[in-house]
Amino acid sequence: MRDLSPGQRLRRFLVRKTFSGPYRIQFYEALRFLLENNQPLKVALEQMRDAWTDFGRRWHPFAELIDDCTEALRENTRENSLEQTLARWVPQAEAAVISAGIRSGAIVTSLQFAVTLTMAKKQIQGAVWQMSIYPLGLLIMMGGTMWVLNNNLIPVLSKISEPQTWQG
Structure with a gap:
């Protein structure tokens, strides 16, 4: 050496x-x-x-x-x-x-x-990255949907009717 x-x-x-x-x-x-x-x-x-x-x-x-x-x-x-x-x-x-x-x-x-x-x-590495983007994007969209539901929709619906009367 x-x-x-x-x-x-x-x-x-x-x-x-x-x-x-x-x-x-x-x-x-x-x-x-x-x-x-x-x-x-x-x-x-x-x-x-x-x-x-x-x-x-x-x-x-x-x-x-x-x-x-x-x-x-x-x-x-x-x-x-x-x-x-x-x-x-x-x-x-x-x-x-x-x-x-x-x-x-x-x-x-x-x-x-x-x-x-x-x-x-x-x-192969490119294909793995492409395939891992879809589940990641799906998780981000699901998280965003849950956030919108919890922070925007549920409070508005709570003002319209009592949550105890909700079914389903």
């Missing part, structure tokens, strides 16, 4: 925690494109880092992930393998798919499947 200052560790932690679906898709697509064009994995990662950091002249969040991946490829130990590194950066399902692709030699296909998985997760 690289020696990082506390500021660099904080920045790296924040980058990892904000590495959301759209960023992962962009990363997977760029890596898949280079691998489809017969670039070795390490060379593809280095080219991506150079492109995003303008050859090291500026910082880019993806450079943190690429540095970790490159270090994992260089060390390739049980504790610091590419699969372990990806598991620290991406959700488990995506890391498992990419890991299976690395082991089977079909990393390009696994990256495409990881993109599909990421988009499907987004669609």
Whole structure:
């Protein structure tokens, strides 16, 4: 593992925690494109880092992930393998798919499947939010109706007739 200052560790932690679906898709697509064009994995990662950091002249969040991946490829130990590194950066399902692709030699296909998985997760979350809005709206309307009945209708009806004479 690289020696990082506390500021660099904080920045790296924040980058990892904000590495959301759209960023992962962009990363997977760029890596898949280079691998489809017969670039070795390490060379593809280095080219991506150079492109995003303008050859090291500026910082880019993806450079943190690429540095970790490159270090994992260089060390390739049980504790610091590419699969372990990806598991620290991406959700488990995506890391498992990419890991299976690395082991089977079909990393390009696994990256495409990881993109599909990421988009499907987004669609599922959207559907869950849409479906949870209806019951929430219904509860709000029911609460509003009860409030209107208790604060506006019942007092007016109480003035018209005695509540003891009401039936039903």
